[in-house]
Amino acid sequence: xxxxxxxxxxxxxxxxxxxxxxxxxxxxxxxxxxxxxxxxxxxxxxxxxxxxxxxxxxxxxxxxxxxxxxxxxxxxxxxxxxxxxxxxxxxxxxxxxxxxxxxxxxxxxxxxxxxxxxxxxxxxxxxxxxxxxxxxxxxxxxxxxxxxxxxxxxxxxxxxxxxxxxxxxxxxxxxxxxxxxxxxxxxxxxxxxxxxxxxxxxxxxxxxxxxxxxxxxxxxxxxxxxxxxxxxxxxxxxxxxxxxxxxxxxxxxxxxxxxxxxxxxxxxxxxxxxxxxxxxxxxxxxxxxxxxxxxxxxxxxxxxxxxxxxxxxxxxxxxxxxxxxxxxxxxxxxxxxxxxxxxxxxxxxxxxxxxxxxxxxxxxxxxxxxxxxxxxxxxxxxxxxxxxxxxxxxxxxxxxxxxxxxxxxxxxxxxxxxxxxxxxxxxxxxxxxxxxxxxxxxxxxxxxxxxxxxxxxxxxxxxxxxxxxxxxxxxxxxxxxxxxxxxxxxxxxxxxxxxxxxxxxxxxxxxxxxxxxxxxxxxxxxxxxxxxxxxxxxxxxxxxxxxxxxxxxxxxxxxxxxxxxxxxxxxxxxxxxxxxxxxxxxxxxxxxxxxxxxxxxxxxxxxxxxxxxxxxxxxxxxxxxxxxxxxxxxxxxxxxxxxxxxxxxxxxxxxxxxxx
Amino acid sequence: xxxxxxxxxxxxxxxxxxxxxxxxxxxxxxxxxxxxxxxxxxxxxxxxxxxxxxxxxxxxxxxxxxxxxxxxxxxxxxxxxxxxxxxxxxxxxxxxxxxxxxxxxxxxxxxxxxxxxxxxxxxxxxxxxxxxxxxxxxxxxxxxxxxxxxxxxxxxxxxxxxxxxxxxxxxxxxxxxxxxxxxxxxxxxxxxxxxxxxxxxxxxxxxxxx
Numbered sequence: 111x112x113x114x115x116x117x118x119x120x121x122x123x124x125x126x127x128x129x130x131x132x133x134x135x136x137x138x139x140x141x142x143x144x145x146x147x148x149x150x151x152x153x154x155x156x157x158x159x160x161x162x163x164x165x166x167x168x169x170x171x172x173x174x175x176x177x178x179x180x181x182x183x184x185x186x187x188x189x190x191x192x193x194x195x196x197x198x199x200x201x202x203x204x205x206x207x208x209x210x211x212x213x214x215x216x217x218x219x220x221x222x223x224x225x226x227x228x229x230x231x232x233x234x235x236x237x238x239x240x241x242x243x244x245x246x247x248x249x250x251x252x253x254x255x256x257x258x259x260x261x262x263x264x265x266x267x268x269x270x271x272x273x274x275x276x277x278x279x280x281x282x283x284x285x286x287x288x289x290x291x292x293x294x295x296x297x298x299x300x301x302x303x304x305x306x307x308x309x310x311x312x313x314x315x316x317x318x319x320x321x322x323x324x325x326x327x328x329x330x331x332x333x334x335x336x337x338x339x340x341x342x343x344x345x346x347x348x349x350x351x352x353x354x355x356x357x358x359x360x361x362x363x364x365x366x367x368x369x370x371x372x373x374x375x376x377x378x379x380x381x382x383x384x385x386x387x388x389x390x391x392x393x394x395x396x397x398x399x400x401x402x403x404x405x406x407x408x409x410x411x412x413x414x415x416x417x418x419x420x421x422x423x424x425x426x427x428x429x430x431x432x433x434x435x436x437x438x439x440x441x442x443x444x445x446x447x448x449x450x451x452x453x454x455x456x457x458x459x460x461x462x463x464x465x466x467x468x469x470x471x472x473x474x475x476x477x478x479x480x481x482x483x484x485x486x487x488x489x490x491x492x493x494x495x496x497x498x499x500x501x502x503x504x505x506x507x508x509x510x511x512x513x514x515x516x517x518x519x520x521x522x523x524x525x526x527x528x529x530x531x532x533x534x535x536x537x538x539x540x541x542x543x544x545x546x547x548x549x550x551x552x553x554x555x556x557x558x559x560x561x562x563x564x565x566x567x568x569x570x571x572x573x574x575x576x577x578x579x580x581x582x583x584x585x586x587x588x589x590x591x592x593x594x595x596x597x598x599x600x601x602x603x604x605x606x607x608x609x610x611x612x613x614x615x616x617x618x619x620x621x622x623x624x625x626x627x628x629x630x631x632x633x634x635x636x637x638x639x640x641x642x643x644x645x646x647x648x649x650x651x652x653x654x655x656x657x658x659x660x661x662x663x664x665x666x667x668x669x670x671x672x673x674x675x676x677x678x679x680x681x682x683x684x685x686x687x688x689x690x691x692x693x694x695x696x697x698x699x700x701x702x703x704x705x706x707x708x709x710x711x712x713x714x715x716x717x718x719x720x721x722x723x724x725x726x727x728x729x730x731x732x733x734x735x736x737x738x739x740x741x742x743x744x745x746x747x748x749x750x751x752x753x754x755x756x757x758x759x760x761x762x763x764x765x766x767x768x769x770x
Numbered sequence: 771x772x773x774x775x776x777x778x779x780x781x782x783x784x785x786x787x788x789x790x791x792x793x794x795x796x797x798x799x800x801x802x803x804x805x806x807x808x809x810x811x812x813x814x815x816x817x818x819x820x821x822x823x824x825x826x827x828x829x830x831x832x833x834x835x836x837x838x839x840x841x842x843x844x845x846x847x848x849x850x851x852x853x854x855x856x857x858x859x860x861x862x863x864x865x866x867x868x869x870x871x872x873x874x875x876x877x878x879x880x881x882x883x884x885x886x887x888x889x890x891x892x893x894x895x896x897x898x899x900x901x902x903x904x905x906x907x908x909x910x911x912x913x914x915x916x917x918x919x920x921x922x923x924x925x926x927x928x929x930x931x932x933x934x935x936x937x938x939x940x941x942x943x944x945x946x947x948x949x950x951x952x953x954x955x956x957x958x959x960x961x962x963x964x965x966x967x968x969x970x971x972x973x974x975x976x977x978x979x980x
Binding site: 748749752753755756767 | 857877880881900903906907908915
């Protein structure tokens with residue numbers, strides 16, 4: 111009976127039911143009606159879910175209950191609620207963008223129904239992952255999530271790059287789930303339970319718990335995209351439909367972060383080497399991720415590498431939190447985990463903003479190559495502005511949200527250096543410099559993106575640039591969130607603090623996070639914004655008085671430039687890319703004729719992924735050649751298979767017999 | 771009494787190994803069906819129940835009458851030749867089977883020290899499973915494969931009665947239905963195959979490989 115009451119009272123269940131109902135609407139004969147009705151119903155369900163999450167204890171002053179409901183399958187603790195909030199928050203704008211994105215496919219009379227179904231399943235399973243309390247349920251939801259996102263990814267399955275890129279994702283997901291299976295079997299073996307709430311292990315017991323930790327870093331690290339395991343990410347994200355790549359980059363890879371944090375809750379407190387391991391992996395991910403991003407021409411691939419970078423930044427926060435946990439210092443934990451959690455939210459917001467923005471451009475131009483874009487600000491002012499907000503936010507420049515979370519992580523560095531004297535200050539200084547370097551490269555990268563894409567004149571002729579109201583709404587929501595979190599971080603920081611104090615540190619919590627005077631940020635940012643506003647007004651006044659002088663972009667005083675003479679993205683990034691040439695696998699090819707009458711010259715530059723081309727692919731090719739040697743086992747005759755079965759059964763029986 | 775029936779069952783296995791005629795397989799199937807039914811009826815006599823009598827009667831109906839008739843019909847309709855066309859000689863297979871059976875009987879008797887079970891029905895059932903697999907492995911004709919599969923299934927039946935004194939009846943009936951459907955489908959498939967390929971040997975099916 112109590113379950114029934116829970117069921118009736120729980121808005122969340124209602125939201126899940128409505129989201130599931132959306133699938134029914136897909137089976138309308140008319141593609142257009144099916145797409146619209148299913149997405150609207152999904153949107154209603156998500157909004158309801160978001161409302162229930164917002165009305166939960168996490169966002170009010172009430173205590174967060176740690177009890178599990180539905181026979182222990184579901185538990186809404188603080189961490190779950192926080193990630194549920196992220197999923198729902200990002201899913202709403204992406205679903206709104208779905209209207210305009212799928213409209214293109216409807217007009218081309220392409221089948222989209224399966225995509226909509228997989229999208230709905232993906233969103234539901236992602237929400238289930240974060241709220242479940244049962245290991246098997248978790249693994250099943252995880253697999254459903256991976257498969258549905260793969261199936262959604264092959265919307266344009268006739269293209270070869272789509273097949274290739276999505277297969278990367280598929281293979282990575284498969285490897286990952288095996289690692290997770292092993293990890294959860296270890297956990298079950300140690301505790302004798304499948305419930306997350308029963309998993310309390312201490313690190314001091316033997317080799318098993320470190321193994322679980324390493325497996326979680328590898329398994330969830332593949333999903334999150336930490337550096338050695340990131341190679342699927344830049345392959346899969348560009349080929350996915352924009353809606354999906356926004357959701358994938360915004361939310362799905364955060365499931366890896368969720369998994370790592372969840373595992374931490376099972377085995378806390380961790381020893382210090384765990385923190386250093388995560389820190390080092392993360393700083394490498396952050397630096398190399400952004401550096402790779404700088405070398406890309408494909409806008410979506412560039413953004414995918416930025417995901418690697420930002421996952422690195424989140425990982426840095428987690429690493430600091432681990433170090434704090436090892437030394438039992440709540441202040442460091444609060445700052446480390448707080449920065450990580452807030453950056454998770456922030457990255458989810460601005461990365462989906464940027465992906466949707468790039469998707470709008472892609473739909474209109476039909477290319478993802480930055481070198482072919484240009485001057486789009488004259489076509490779509492609003493999109494350009496919102497994209498700029500996202501770019502500024504992802505670069506960690508005040509006054510937007512990226513700055514706030516990175517600021518907390520810097521505070522974490524300084525706090526660690528302060529509290530754990532010894533050799534820590536030097537190391538923390540190094541990491542802080544590394545993070546600052548990442549921020550600098552990110553600024554360079556997004557300067558490149560924005561200036562090449564939106565400024566200058568059009569490199570490729572744009573016939574008509576059409577943006578729908580849905581693009582503007584979904585981008586607007588995300589940009590507004592960036593601005594709100596940036597200008598008024600206090601409530602968000604409070605929520606993050608509550609997550610940490612109720613999930614990560616029990617008992618003696620620290621107020622290091624909320625002690626920062628966040629209201630100063632609001633005041634400073636508002637006054638800066640007001641100052642800019644005043645300056646803009648003055649500029650407009652002056653322009654009115656004296657008129658405005660216009661000339662070609664990057665004209666440098668010359669006249670009659672054509673678009674091809676503009677500064678290009680690769681020349682912008684060339685200096686930075688040539689420094690780590692061997693790691694970036696950055697190739698340049700000149701073809702300059704030096705005859706008396708010059709022939710057309712050519713220049714090419716492209717960067718391959720080091721892990722992909724030098725480690726992963728050779729490894730898999732080797733495996734393939736090994737496995738090919740087993741091919742003779744595949745006979746045409748069923749009798750051989752029966753014989754194999756008999757042999758295997760005999761071996762098993764023999765083992766079982768000897769065992770008895 | 772159960773032991774006697776199980777031994778008879780084993781003897782029928784020896785016969786099926788040495789025979790070279792397809793029809794003999796069908797006869798053996800019928801004999802095995804009768805043996806299994808009698809085995810079940812004896813159990814019912816010990817403690818009588820109306821429901822208990824349904825299973826042996828259905829078994830008799832399906833295994834002794836329906837399936838053999840159907841197989842015979844397929845054989846005569848498709849004009850399948852009488853020889854079973856073995857890949858190894860019967861006289862080589864026979865020692866292999868004898869060695870297997872001896873191993874199984876010894877292993878079962880050792881196992882029976884730890885677990886409560888009837889040794890002889892258990893071992894006979896197990897032998898029947900292995901012999902069924904042997905028949906599928908070492909015979910070329912598809913119809914013989916069907917028979918081998920049925921012998922394997924009989925073995926599982928005997929095995930079940932030996933391990934658990936009584937399986938839930940519904941499950942047994944369900945298994946019977948499954949077997950019947952499988953045989954039925956194989957008949958249909960054979961009909962189809964006969965219109966595509968000349969012979970009825972599995973080696974022809976290798977052409978279906980992609």
